[in-house]
Amino acid sequence: MMRKIFFPILIALIFPVLAPALPATQTAIDKAIRKSVVDSVSKLLANNYVFPDKAKAMSALLRKNLNAGTYDRLSNPEDFAARLTNDLRSVTKDRHLAVIYGPQRIAQMRCDTMDGESLPEVIRSHQRDNFGFRKVELMPGNVGYIDFRMFDNPQLPGAGAAAVSAMNFMANAQAVIFDLRRNGGGHPEMIQLISTYLFEGEAHLNDLYTRPTNLTQQYWILPWVPGPRLAKVPVYILTSDYTFSGAEEFSNNLRELKRATIVGQTTGGGAHPVDFKILNDHFVLKVSIGRAINPISKKNWEGTGVQPHVPVPADSALEVAYLMALDTLARTAPSSAERFEYDNLAAVKRAEARNLKPSSAMLDSYPGKYGIRVISADGGQLFFQRENGPKMRLVPASDRSFVIEQTGSSVSFTTGLDGRVDGFTLIRSVGDTVRCLRK
Secondary structure (H helix, E strand, C coil): CEEECCCCCCCECCCCCCCCCCCCCCCCCCHHHHHHHHHHHHHHHHHHCCCHHHHHHHHHHHHHHHHCCCCCCCCCHHHHHHHHHHHHHHHHCCCCCEEEECHHHHHHHHHHHHHCCCCHHHHHHHHHCHHHEEEEEEECCCEEEEEECCECCCCCCCHHHHHHHHHHHCCCCCEEEEECCCCCCECHHHHHHHHHCCCCCCCEEEEEEECCCCEEEEEECCCCCCCCCCCCCCEEEEECCCCCCHHHHHHHHHHHCCCCEEEECCCCCCCCCEEEEECCCCEEEEEECEEEECCCCCCCCCCCCCCCCEECCHHHHHHHHHHHHHHHHHHHCCCHHHHHHHHHHHHHHHHHHCCCCCCHHHHHHCCEEECCEEEEEECCEEEEEECCCCCEEEEECCCCEEEECCCCCEEEEEECCCCCEEEEEEECCCCCEEEEECC
């Protein structure tokens, strides 16, 4: 076993660092090219695919179809690649496996191989995407939120710095939410870098076995990262059925280490590291060359996905995780003032989640003077005001109950024997109750 700290990327969990291929004039393929591609795929599978028995079964199917003339009418290279991909996956259900038509991609791969560096246009394409980091912010209550779409190669110029900047922006967050609902995977070194910020001491994240080398690489957190760590803050990970590969590894690592709460859907189920092999001037084989092995469970998520702690529809995951974070922070708050702040934010968020709108009856019957407090209507909304203080929006929680947006205090209207509104009960954020009668 080799303990892995950091090394230049050799494989990716989903794709190598390549710029999007440019449109090209497609070359019609003939019988000789089809046979050559099938022969090359079979040879590469035999030498590289993680499960040798499955490699034999896939090769047998491709050769059977080739000999039977199944591919004879596929002169379009993209159609041929798609059919080969479907045949390979029909044997293994491995969503990483693919035959790809891409002459420009092959040219880029050959350039990278020759000089060991990524092409400038490749680097620019990743810079334009900000290396996958789409949004980094502090939500109300000092809850951090990071939305990123891939775990890019941290050795790509600027990628590591982008990750460090994102994590340092979280330095004073009281909780952190990682949004991986649209993250398709990436590089284990970026997973390692970001994970390091979430631990103190040592933590064994994951192992990757690769068949061509017959070696198992261990991935531990790094001994040092720039900036403070967030070892004690609650962590939440948002997932969907699109969440795949490296994004699943990050989720599974933290799940097994009991370092994060996963909220959302079961993930896509791809646990095999891949490599890209050039078949000829037109086609590339994306092949699973290994498997992930979690050091705690001794298993991985291939075919099953990572199960969330809190299963909810993907589009509800952020709202649910944010409320969970606020509730956790309220329970652990060091002072009553902080606890009230988190409770108030949660109360407003829950009221907003109901998406209720004041009815015309509310807008007509609730406005008026209630002692030193005034309820008014404006623009289809109700507002609360104390004497000459600021107007604060009332967020409907039901047909009679509201939450004051700025404070989290609740307002519940009451009616007299005649059915008319005669007052409201104000439950303030500090916990006391005030009865306000209508004048």
